[in-house]
Amino acid sequence: MMEPFNVRTAMRKEEHTGTTSGLCEGYIQTNMVTLPKEYAFDFLLFCMRNPKPCPLVEVMEAGQTVPQAADADIRTDLPRYRIYRDGKFAEEVLNISDVWQDDFVTFLIGCSFTFEKALLDGGIPLFHQEQKKVVPMFDTTIPLESAGIFKGNMVVSMRAVPNHLVDQALAISDRFEQSHGSPVHIGSPEEIGIKDLQSPDYGQAVDFDPAEATPVFWACGVTPQNAALQAKPSMMITHAPGHMLITDQLDPNYKNG
Amino acid sequence: MMEPFNVRTAMRKEEHTGTTSGLCEGYIQTNMVTLPKEYAFDFLLFCMRNPKPCPLVEVMEAGQTVPQAADADIRTDLPRYRIYRDGKFAEEVLNISDVWQDDFVTFLIGCSFTFEKALLDGGIPLFHQEQKKVVPMFDTTIPLESAGIFKGNMVVSMRAVPNHLVDQALAISDRFEQSHGSPVHIGSPEEIGIKDLQSPDYGQAVDFDPAEATPVFWACGVTPQNAALQAKPSMMITHAPGHMLITDQLDPNYKNG
Structure with a gap:
């Protein structure tokens, strides 16, 4: 390395x-x-x-x-x-x-890249790395606390996790509080305002089988870029x-x- | 109340x-x-x-x-x-x-006023309250991290604690992280640049018997006033x-x- x-x-x-x-x-x-x-x-x-x-x-x-x-x-x-x-x-x-x-x-x-090695070490595959893509990121409807001129909604990164490993991914990322920590949403993209997982707002779409893997969403440091637009x-x-x-x-x- | x-x-x-x-x-x-x-x-x-x-x-x-x-x-x-x-x-x-x-x-x-009730509840007398004084506060030689124009040394508040209760005072105040938490110094005022406990820089001097009680120093929110002077x-x-x-x-x- x-x-x-x-x-x-x-x-x-x-x-x-x-x-x-x-x-x-x-x-x-x-x-x-x-x-x-x-x-x-x-x-x-x-x-x-x-x-x-x-x-x-x-x-x-x-x-x-x-x-x-x-x-x-x-x-x-x-x-x-x-x-x-x-x-x-x-x-x-x-x-x-x-x-x-x-x-x-x-x-x-x-x-969240900080905890990706820990996910790998925990046996959790990272499809975006395997497919040589930039992790897909999405604007959401999750509101933020405003401060002065800055306000807006949260941006999230998405990693599809094999269904039986979702709890493991939660437990691992939860240790990394300074790197967004545990996920903000698991499962239903529409509940946080994401219409199409194949059309990310940032990064690149990643292929996965929705019967085998669950989309897991972590808070993302691209959020400030979204806030700046407003x-x-x-x-x-x-x-x-x-x-x-x-x-x-x-x-x-x-x-x- | x-x-x-x-x-x-x-x-x-x-x-x-x-x-x-x-x-x-x-x-x-x-x-x-x-x-x-x-x-x-x-x-x-x-x-x-x-x-x-x-x-x-x-x-x-x-x-x-x-x-x-x-x-x-x-x-x-x-x-x-x-x-x-x-x-x-x-x-x-x-x-x-x-x-x-x-x-x-x-x-x-x-x-630190926030944890004073907890000290009292823990059986620790507060001499400044008993003597109806403003708690004595002192400039020290403990340096701070600077940020932009702000720099300087820490200001501390002092409470004399009966010798056998010092550990108890530590344990109680340690729970109050948002209110300065545990003391920054115990015992020797000269080690943190305080020359005379009877001449506080802020507040009022408090009487205590140095054979019976130990001076205990907590970080104090008057510190920014000291930083502003510089x-x-x-x-x-x-x-x-x-x-x-x-x-x-x-x-x-x-x-x-």
């Missing part, structure tokens, strides 16, 4: 530009949200009020580019970024060096869905090291 | 202007810090990084005057307030209605030390209801 530093260096050189799912297993991966400082209080409060989709791993100071969690430059060491202007998706880029501002505040938010900050930068910051921190919750 | 609403009404009418120690026992009391929104992100981060002196009970939106924790107006329903301008203490007032601004963000921070925000309003917001929330940690 490659070390996080080496993987991030490949990203910095723009040699690796794909999803981070399955990379550096056992290391904590995080979502990234970067905002001008004028929005930072509202967003920090939004995260505190919605810890399930937005579990804070680290809040960086204005202008800070190297987090405590990783020997990384957050402007270059993720594989892909998305830039939103006035609440609209503007472009997807491989680094954000050109658009960086000294008043940018960056939030690192826990990611809050319309002048500028907001995030990781591209599925393309995370890989930190240098081993998750202490893994039973198999 | 009077209900919090009635006690706060007496404060609103400026009939009760003294310390809240021992009032409405069992109800959560909080420190208050109010700042213009431009400082709110730095301060929220400061609290998150220093949960022992600054355990957040509630963060209010900009301009919000009625908290969730109490059917109260935070501009009038504390007995006494302190106004700091440019990091200097300006005045102590009985309400802040005249100076209120729509961009003010208010933070409610846990207070950060020099243009405006900062706090409760006066010892003069708290009494909320409508019963602390679930009391064993005796």
Whole structure:
């Protein structure tokens, strides 16, 4: 297995530009949200009020580019970024060096990729990894607590789990509180406003047999991107869905090291 | 025992202007810090990084005057307030209605008064209550994590505890994580930079026999006032030390209801 530093260096050189799912297993991966400082209080409060989709791993100071969690430059060491202007998706880029501002505040938010190795270790297959897809993510009707300009509904990631392993998946993910923890919904996508599992709002559709496997939904760190569409900050930068910051921190919750 | 609403009404009418120690026992009391929104992100981060002196009970939106924790107006329903301008203490007032601004963000921070009833219920005498004094508080040399403009050392409250009851006081206060929890120091004031227990920086000196009782120090919600002296925000309003917001929330940690 490659070390996080080496993987991030490949990203910095723009040699690796794909999803981070399955990379550096056992290391904590995080979502990234970067905002001008004028929005930072509202967003920090939004995260505190919605810890399930937005579990804070680290809040960086204005202008800070190297987090405590990783020997990384957050402007270059993720594989892909998305830039939103006035609440609209503007472009997807491989680094954000050109658009960086000294008043940018960056939030690192826990990611369900962190517990995927634990799921695998628990004997739970990950169909999106087997099918080499970005995990499918969906907008839902699950409302969030608003904070200042930020409000909206939760985004979830979906993993289909063989029926007899659903309880096991619950128990394992429940240990990872800083990475969204236990699922927010199991079973019926329509109950949380999802019409078609084959048409995800982010990521890619994954094949599974609905007679054999149950869709399980976890709160997702793409939620802030959804909230930004409504809050319309002048500028907001995030990781591209599925393309995370890989930190240098081993998750202490893994039973198999 | 009077209900919090009635006690706060007496404060609103400026009939009760003294310390809240021992009032409405069992109800959560909080420190208050109010700042213009431009400082709110730095301060929220400061609290998150220093949960022992600054355990957040509630963060209010900009301009919000009625908290969730109490059917109260935070501009009038504390007995006494302190106004700091440019990091200097300006005045102590009985309400802040005249100076209120729509961009003010208010933070409610846990207070050790909350667990005082539990200490009493555990057979631990509270000398400051017996002597009708405001609990003595001290600046220390215990450093804090900085956040933006906020930095400084911890302020502690001191209660002298009969020697054979110190362990009991530890165990009881440890249950109250949102109200500073267990002590930060026991025994030797000089080890945390306190020269004279009879000269507190805030509150009033309390008499006790050092052969019979041990000074026990808890992290104190006056800490932000100390940090403000260094950060020099243009405006900062706090409760006066010892003069708290009494909320409508019963602390679930009391064993005796």
